[in-house]
Amino acid sequence: MSTIFSKIVSGEIPAYKVAESNDYLAFLDVRPIAKGHVLVIPKEETDYLFDIGDDAYMGMWMFAKIVAQGIKKAIPCDRVGVAVVGLEVAHAHIHLVPINQISDLNFEKPKLEFSEEDMLAISEEIREAISKVTHG
Numbered sequence: 001m002s003t004i005f006s007k008i009v010s011g012e013i014p015a016y017k018v019a020e021s022n023d024y025l026a027f028l029d030v031r032p033i034a035k036g037h038v039l040v041i042p043k044e045e046t047d048y049l050f051d052i053g054d055d056a057y058m059g060m061w062m063f064a065k066i067v068a069q070g071i072k073k074a075i076p077c078d079r080v081g082v083a084v085v086g087l088e089v090a091h092a093h094i095h096l097v098p099i100n101q102i103s104d105l106n107f108e109k110p111k112l113e114f115s116e117e118d119m120l121a122i123s124e125e126i127r128e129a130i131s132k133v134t135h136g
Contacts, residue, residue, distance in 0.1 A: 003045060004091075005045070005089055005091040009041070009043045015030075019067050019070070019126075023043055023059060024059065026067045026096075027039055028119055028122060028126075033109060035098065035112065035122060036077075036097075037097045040060065040064040041091060042092055060092075064082070069129075070127075070131075071098055072129075074122075074129035076098075077098035078099065079100075082094060083097065
């Protein structure tokens with residue numbers, strides 16, 4: 001079964017990408033709980049995070065670390081919070097969310113809506129910040 005995330009990886013569904021490698025993809029959540037809320041996924045579809053092979057699992061977290069460093073540079077926040085819920089889409093993913101207090105990481109609060117123009121601008125800001133993190 002192909003998830004919405006697999007369709008993003010294959011290009012069937014567009015996404016506001018912020019980083020990509022051969023094995024992983026990071027893109028803006030289209031139903032974010034904060035400005036700059038990013039999802040990090042393995043390109044290979046695996047339902048449950050803890051079913052991913054060890055090397056791919058560690059690689060995903062290293063990729064997420066770089067993305068989080070870019071988010072922190074691009075979006076004013078105290079920290080980039082991390083959450084793995086795993087119930088929304090049957091494709092392992094990590095939420096990276098700019099936060100200033102613990103309640104900012106509440107997935108039950110109303111989702112934010114940004115215009116396409118805003119989403120493009122946010123994704124570009126994060127992409128540029130990641131580029132600075134990885135290329136000095």
